[in-house]
Amino acid sequence: MRFGERKAWRDQWRQLRTALLKPSVDERDLAASLAAARAKLPIPVLWLIGKTQAGKTSIIRALTGSDRAEIGSGFQPCTRHARLYDFPAEMPVVRFLDTRGLGEITYDPDEDIRFAEAQAHLLLAVMKVADQRQEAVFDVLRAVxxxxxxxxxxxxxxxxxxxxxxxxxxxxxxxxxxxxxPDRVPADLRRALIAQRRALPALSGSAPVSWVAIDLTQPDDGYEPADYGLEALWQGIEQVSPLGLKTQLLGDDGVRDLYARTAHLQIVGHALAAAGIGAVPIVDLVGVAAVQAKLLHALGALYRQTWDRRTTAQFLGLLGAGVATGLLAHWFGRSAIKLIPVWGQTVGAVVGAGSGGATTYALGKAAVYFLARRQDGLEVDPTRLRQVYAEALARGARVIQDRARANQR
Structure with a gap:
């Protein structure tokens, strides 16, 4: 490599490290970019309909792992009788739409139906089994x-x-x-479940109507397990929906420790944002680069570590030149490294292996491995770090593809 090429490489490496340490982002420009991105890759909406106290908030809590207080303060009104809850708030993976007022004398559902049917990707009706008067919910289902x-x-x-x-x-x-x-199902419960199912009038259309029995209680209620039937609920969601929500919210390994689950949600949210941004014109660091920088800093805060000069250099060095080259291409464009023939030859393969969304997902998973090992005082294995990145690149591409397919339906 000639002197000019080495200098160009060092300059771009320094820019990459600086951008990680001190991302220079105009928040208004980033917000505008994110808004444009969500138009390209909309956030999936799970529309919950049901009477008051039917258990809709408990379902959101169980699916997301958030506590009731956080959910209660996170809802934002969108119509007179409906409200939205984005999860996670900053880079949402899913949006819950809660229609309230069903069964109340003064409630007219037409406005909410018009709003919700333009938003929803999955319709989930919630009925307390002891309440057999569900005509208001049935009316909405028939209308939809x-x-x-x-x-x-x-x-x-x-x-x-x-x-x-x-x-x-x-x-x-x-x-x-x-x-x-089986006979171990209590007789009163059996009769109520069957009666409620038989009461639902025939719905038009050929799409299936599926039922699931669940009991999502608080730990101090004394019932074990507290999230009874949650896995059946997930199976029902996955059977009727192409969104792949379970993987997006829980990861491939399901529920793990709090650090891993929180990190996974951050990674998916930022990856989906980056994928959407990659489809619209972006200038400088406002775009994929900004989202990736924000993700790394969010993960650093989660693991109580700072991306200082030394830590950033170690992370990039352990990832290796091939991965760093791909990041340079995403952050600064192919033209930024066109003067470096040796590295430039690998850019097509690295960038082609995954969009900005997939690369963001992989970068986040690699950062979690790196930060978790450091947090535990353990050595970071560079071979394993690169393996984590490569495996996550493929998984991230699948997450983006699932979301894109769902939005085409």
């Missing part, structure tokens, strides 16, 4: 299916323990996955 006969419907029957005999617990193992149900 008349307009969208292709939409599948998932119905969650909640509050099972209200129909248990005194001093009894959940029937285990979970018995509601297939019929006929």
């Amino acid at each position: 299916r008349r307009r969208h006969p292709e939409w599948p419907v998932l119905i969650a029957q909640t509050g099972l323990h209200e129909l248990y005999a005194p001093v009894s617990d959940h029937p285990v193992p979970y018995p509601f996955a297939s019929e006929p149900w």
Whole structure:
């Protein structure tokens, strides 16, 4: 490599490290870019309909792992009777739409239906099993299916323990996955579940209507497990929806420790934002680079570590020149490294292996491995770090592809 090429490489490496340490981003420009990105790759909306106290908030808590206080303060009104909850708030992976007021005398659902049907990617009706008066919910389901006969419907029957005999617990193992149900299902509960299902009038359209029985309680309620039927709920969601929400919210390995789950949500949210931004014109660091920098700093804060000069240099060095070259291409464009033939030959392969979204996902997963090892006082294995990055690049591409396919439906 000639002197000019070495100098160009050092200059770009220094810019990459500086951008990680002190990202220079105009927040207004970034906000505008994110808004344009979400138009290209909209956030999936899970539309929950049900009467007050049916258990909609408990479902959101169970799916996201957030506590009730956070959910309560996170809802934002969008119509007179509906509200939205973005999760996570800064870089959302999913948006929950909660329609309230069903069953109330003064409630007219038409406005919410018009708003929600333009937003929703998945319709989830929630009915407390002890409440057999669900005509208001049935009316909304009929109205939606008349307009969208292709939409599948998932119905969650909640509050099972209200129909248990005194001093009894959940029937285990979970018995509601297939019929006929075994004798250990309490008789009163069995009758109420069947009656509610039979009461639903026939819905227009050929899309399926699926039912799931769940009981999402608080730990101090005394029922074990507290999230009874949660896995069945996830299975129902995955069967009727192409969104891949479970992987996006929990990761490939399911629920893990709090650090890993929080980090995963940050990674997916930023990766999806970067993928959307990659589809619109971006200038300088406002775009994929800004999102990746924000992600790394968010992960550093989570693991109580700072991306100082030494830490950043170590991380980039352990990732290796091939990965760093791909980052340079994403951050500064192919022209930024065109004077470096040796590295420039690898850019097409590195960039082609994953979009800005997939690269963001991989960078985040590699950073988690790096930060977690440092937090535990353990040596960072460069071979393993690069393996984590490579495996995550493929998984990140699948996450982006799943989201894109869902939005084409």
